[in-house]
Amino acid sequence: MTQQLILDLLPPPPPSLENFVAGGNQEALDALRHWRSGRAIYLWGAPGVGRSHLLRALAGDGQAFYFSPPGPARALKEIATADPPPYRLIAIDDVQRLDADGQAALFTLYNRWREVASTEQGFALILAGDRAPLAMPLREDLRTRLGWDLVFRLDPLSDDDRARALKQRASDRGLELSTEVVNWVLTHYARDMSRLSALVDALDRYSLEKHRAITLPLLKDLLASSQSNTEAADL
Structure with missing residues (x-):
C-alpha cells in the first residue's frame, strides 16, 4: 500500500444528504429531503456549516443543475428563458458572490420560477448564501425574493x-x-x-x-x- 493516504490528496466522500451531519439543522435537512417542484428554499449560515455540501448533494443527478459564482451568468439566463425549463431542480450556491449580470439572471430565474410554479413546468429553486436574505449584498428586488418561500439558518x-x-x-x-x-x-x-x-x-x-x-x-x-x-x- 502506498502513501496515497496523504490527507491533502485524499478526496472527501461525495456529498449526499445521508452523510450530512444535521446536528441542530434537522428541520432544514427534512425540507431538502422532501423538496418538490414549485418550491424555493434558501439556506444561510457561516462558512463550514454545510451549505455547499447540501446543494451539491441535491444536484447530483441529470435532472438538476448546480451553479456557483464566478460561473458565467449566461448559464442561469439560458435556463430562465428556456421553454420548457430544462431542470426540475436548480441549486445556486454563494448567492452573495453574484455580480451584476448574475443578479440580473437570478432575478429573471425567480420570475420564471414563480410563473410556472403551479404548472407541469414547475421547478424547485434551492439557494444558499452567507447571511439572512435582507442582509445580503444584492439588489433590493433579489433580497426580498430570497425570502419568498422557505428560509433556514444552518447552525454550526x-x-x-x-x-x-x-x-x-x-x-x-x-x-x-x-x-x-x-x-x-x-x-x-x-x-x-x-x-x-x-x-x-x-x-x-x-x-x-x-x-x-x-x-x-x-x-x-x-x-x-x-x-x-x-x-x-x-x-
Whole structure:
C-alpha cells in the first residue's frame, strides 16, 4: 500500500444528504429531503456549516443543475428563458458572490420560477448564501425574493455532534475511536465534517498499512507523514 493516504490528496466522500451531519439543522435537512417542484428554499449560515455540501448533494443527478459564482451568468439566463425549463431542480450556491449580470439572471430565474410554479413546468429553486436574505449584498428586488418561500439558518455543529459523527464514521468502517483520539482531533484538526470524515478514512488505511491499532501516537504519525510528503512534493 502506498502513501496515497496523504490527507491533502485524499478526496472527501461525495456529498449526499445521508452523510450530512444535521446536528441542530434537522428541520432544514427534512425540507431538502422532501423538496418538490414549485418550491424555493434558501439556506444561510457561516462558512463550514454545510451549505455547499447540501446543494451539491441535491444536484447530483441529470435532472438538476448546480451553479456557483464566478460561473458565467449566461448559464442561469439560458435556463430562465428556456421553454420548457430544462431542470426540475436548480441549486445556486454563494448567492452573495453574484455580480451584476448574475443578479440580473437570478432575478429573471425567480420570475420564471414563480410563473410556472403551479404548472407541469414547475421547478424547485434551492439557494444558499452567507447571511439572512435582507442582509445580503444584492439588489433590493433579489433580497426580498430570497425570502419568498422557505428560509433556514444552518447552525454550526457542536463538538458533541462532531464527536458523535466521528465515532459513527469510524463505526461504519468497523473501527472504534478512543475518547482521547476524538478529543485531540476536535481540538487540533479541521472542524468541517468532510475533512474529518476524510481523516477517519485515512486513519483506517494507515493503521492497516502499519499493522498498528488506532491510537493518538498513530494519528500523529499519519499527520506528520502527510506534512513531510506534502513538503517534499513542493520542492
